[in-house]
Amino acid sequence: MLRISVIGTGYLGATHAAGMAELGFEVLGVDNNPAKAAALSAGRVPFHEPGLPELLAGHVAGGRLRFGTSLVEAARFADVHFLCVGTPPGVNGAADLSQLYAALDGLVPHLTRNCLIVGKSTVPVGTAEALTARIAELAPEGISVDLAWNPEFLREGHAVFDTLHPNRLVFGVTTPDAEWALRQVYTTPIAAGAPVVITNLPTSELIKVSANAFLATKISFINSMAELCELTGADVTLLADALGHDDRIGRKFLGAGLGYGGGCLPKDVRALIARATELGAGESVDFLRDIDAVNVRRRERVVRDTLELLGGGIQPSGRVGILGAAFKPLSDDVRDSPALDVATRLHAIGLDVTVFDPAATATARAVAPQLVFAATAAAALHEADVVLHLTEWREFRDLDPVFLRKVARGRTILDARNTLDPEPWLAAGWDFRAMGRLVEARTPLPKSVPSPAVRDRQPEPARALVAPSPLNRLRARVRRTA
Numbered sequence: 001m002l003r004i005s006v007i008g009t010g011y012l013g014a015t016h017a018a019g020m021a022e023l024g025f026e027v028l029g030v031d032n033n034p035a036k037a038a039a040l041s042a043g044r045v046p047f048h049e050p051g052l053p054e055l056l057a058g059h060v061a062g063g064r065l066r067f068g069t070s071l072v073e074a075a076r077f078a079d080v081h082f083l084c085v086g087t088p089p090g091v092n093g094a095a096d097l098s099q100l101y102a103a104l105d106g107l108v109p110h111l112t113r114n115c116l117i118v119g120k121s122t123v124p125v126g127t128a129e130a131l132t133a134r135i136a137e138l139a140p141e142g143i144s145v146d147l148a149w150n151p152e153f154l155r156e157g158h159a160v161f162d163t164l165h166p167n168r169l170v171f172g173v174t175t176p177d178a179e180w181a182l183r184q185v186y187t188t189p190i191a192a193g194a195p196v197v198i199t200n201l202p203t204s205e206l207i208k209v210s211a212n213a214f215l216a217t218k219i220s221f222i223n224s225m226a227e228l229c230e231l232t233g234a235d236v237t238l239l240a241d242a243l244g245h246d247d248r249i250g251r252k253f254l255g256a257g258l259g260y261g262g263g264c265l266p267k268d269v270r271a272l273i274a275r276a277t278e279l280g281a282g283e284s285v286d287f288l289r290d291i292d293a294v295n296v297r298r299r300e301r302v303v304r305d306t307l308e309l310l311g312g313g314i315q316p317s318g319r320v321g322i323l324g325a326a327f328k329p330l331s332d333d334v335r336d337s338p339a340l341d342v343a344t345r346l347h348a349i350g351l352d353v354t355v356f357d358p359a360a361t362a363t364a365r366a367v368a369p370q371l372v373f374a375a376t377a378a379a380a381l382h383e384a385d386v387v388l389h390l391t392e393w394r395e396f397r398d399l400d401p402v403f404l405r406k407v408a409r410g411r412t413i414l415d416a417r418n419t420l421d422p423e424p425w426l427a428a429g430w431d432f433r434a435m436g437r438l439v440e441a442r443t444p445l446p447k448s449v450p451s452p453a454v455r456d457r458q459p460e461p462a463r464a465l466v467a468p469s470p471l472n473r474l475r476a477r478v479r480r481t482a
């Protein structure tokens with residue numbers, strides 16, 4: 001059976017290494033960060049990813065999966081080497097490929113047998129061709145080294161499932177041997193029906209970045225529509241629902257709100273713009289500059305609205321309680337997190353900001369130590385003048401607005417993710433704001449047909465503001481940010 005090394009064991013690599021072990025391979029994960037390698041060797045995952053700790057610890061304990069820091073050891077050990085190092089933003093948004101080159105420089109001169117190197121990192125089109133030339137320079141005499149590209153599409157928060165059940169496999173290859181080896185590696189998901197796209201190196205590279213550019217486009221598209229909704233009295237969530245019923249469009253990634261973030265979408269959009277410009281095709285992706293601009297505008301918008309809610313003025317002051325720091329729920333990743341960006345901007349303006357996130361306190365504190373982090377949502381909202389809901393964790397939907405009304409000083413909440421149910425917040429006396437979404441109290445059911453939910457509920461002051469006539473219902477409590 002093929003032996004596998006995974007070089008770079010961050011969010012992608014650690015999950016891939018554990019996934020490969022789960023598929024039955026002997027796996028060595030290598031990271032140049034000794035603390036990370038030590039944690040993984042001890043069966044500990046140094047980031048938040050549901051299901052990964054159990055999977056990884058099980059295979060470490062079983063001996064099929066181990067971690068270290070030596071690329072020389074990896075060179076001697078494996079038949080297939082997966083490159084999973086970072087490709088962070090560099091100059092002018094172009095991808096910084098230095099981690100990839102450093103990994104090859106440390107690996108290839110020490111190879112002792114013919115092997116396949118497989119790029120999984122997200123790279124600008126043309127990178128694999130350049131790396132092929134580097135490999136040819138570095139490979140020891142008599143050793144044949146093939147390079148393939150197998151971009152990764154996993155979603156943080158669902159990474160284990162996505163690794164074991166990929167919705168497609170893309171193999172950018174130049175030889176039949178490379179395709180054969182990749183088919184061996186992915187025998188199980190292929191047998192389970194995962195579609196396989198066999199193509200050349202540039203197509204495989206471009207598939208990944210265009211997928212991310214498309215997802216970013218969907219999000220910024222719906223956020224552009226949200227801007228129009230806010231001006232016209234339309235409701236962006238209903239608009240998105242209606243668009244989503246068209247299966248040529250689909251409802252996913254049409255959640256209007258604070259926009260996208262994380263270690264992939266923003267950097268991949270900018271890297272695509274940079275690469276296209278380098279190729280003399282900047283015009284082909286001009287629209288992506290607007291996609292990026294719409295996304296940035298959402299964050300500015302929330303900052304502006306918060307200041308207005310606090311009364312404006314030249315020297316704004318007040319306490320802001322923030323729900324969320326991670327760039328998305330089920331993750332502790334704060335790379336280019338919209339939530340943390342808003343929090344740090346408000347703090348820089350001089351506001352008293354306290355943040356709560358169910359998983360990302362440590363990662364957020366590491367990059368924004370100036371902020372105050374609370375251990376609970378209630379503690380973050382203590383005496384807050386304004387509350388911002390910035391990361392759509394499932395548990396925030398279960399918060400008790402009645403209790404929080406007593407904890408906070410102010411009564412305004414801005415749901416910048418459009419995922420909270422306004423009804424209980426309105427009923428508890430909150431001034432509930434959303435992003436392009438109409439917020440109205442529901443009319444109580446007539447007394448003759450009480451539902452258990454209505455029957456058991458106490459009379460609520462906010463509800464009493466809305467008379468149960470159809471006309472008033474239409475006019476009722478339409479709230480949105482300015």
Ligand code: NAD
Nearest residue numbers: 008009010011012031032033085086087099102103121122
């Ligand atoms: P990451 O920063 O979490 O992980 C990169 C790891 O590589 C780090 O642990 C780092 O210490 C290690 N590393 C750097 N240089 C090294 C070297 N020379 N030798 C050994 N290890 C080295 O990044 P990530 O989120 O895992 O992303 C990695 C790549 O995968 C990026 O190109 C990213 O765009 C892509 N990707 C990420 C995701 C995701 O959800 N995180 C999904 C798909 C694709």
